[in-house]
Amino acid sequence: MNNPSKTSPEKYKSIIEKSQEIHFEMYSQEDLGILLRFLTASKKEAWVLELGTGTGLALSWILDGLGAKGVVVSVEKEAQYLELAASFFGDDSHLQLVHQDAHLWVNENKKARFDLIFADTLDREIYRVGNSTRHGETWRILCRRRFKPTAGLAQGSSG
Numbered sequence: 068m069n070n071p072s073k074t075s076p077e078k079y080k081s082i083i084e085k086s087q088e089i090h091f092e093m094y095s096q097e098d099l100g101i102l103l104r105f106l107t108a109s110k111k112e113a114w115v116l117e118l119g120t121g122t123g124l125a126l127s128w129i130l131d132g133l134g135a136k137g138v139v140v141s142v143e144k145e146a147q148y149l150e151l152a153a154s155f156f157g158d159d160s161h162l163q164l165v166h167q168d169a170h171l172w173v174n175e176n177k178k179a180r181f182d183l184i185f186a187d188t189l190d191r192e193i194y195r196v197g198n199s200t201r202h203g204e205t206w207r208i209l210c211r212r213r214f215k216p217t218a219g220l221a222q223g224s225s226g
Contacts, residue, residue: 100128107132119188123152
């Protein structure tokens, strides 16, 4: 993990520290955060979907670029991680934190429309997210992490 730069969001360093305390090691790199902030800021009233909140590192960049009328829905299935993110952003009126499996949330909200979809989850089904456009064009960033399969994973799964 890179050390936070001067352009990092205000809460970024604190989130890294808390993430390390709970041994959360799946955080996004700063260059991805800069891209997320840029893409979010490129839409005046962006509606953003984040699948895989984690502890909120990428979310900090998204919120940093969000306009006054923007909305973010961030979905995380792990309660411990979502609670940490909520401790930093739970009072943000532009944010809806959802404790649910991302695959289930997508299936239950097929009519929801977003300007930016950031999928940072190991759930392979998420990569079928489509037709979720609000204004004719949706930015989609799909983060596929490399990980070592465990005994509990089906043969051939790659994340």
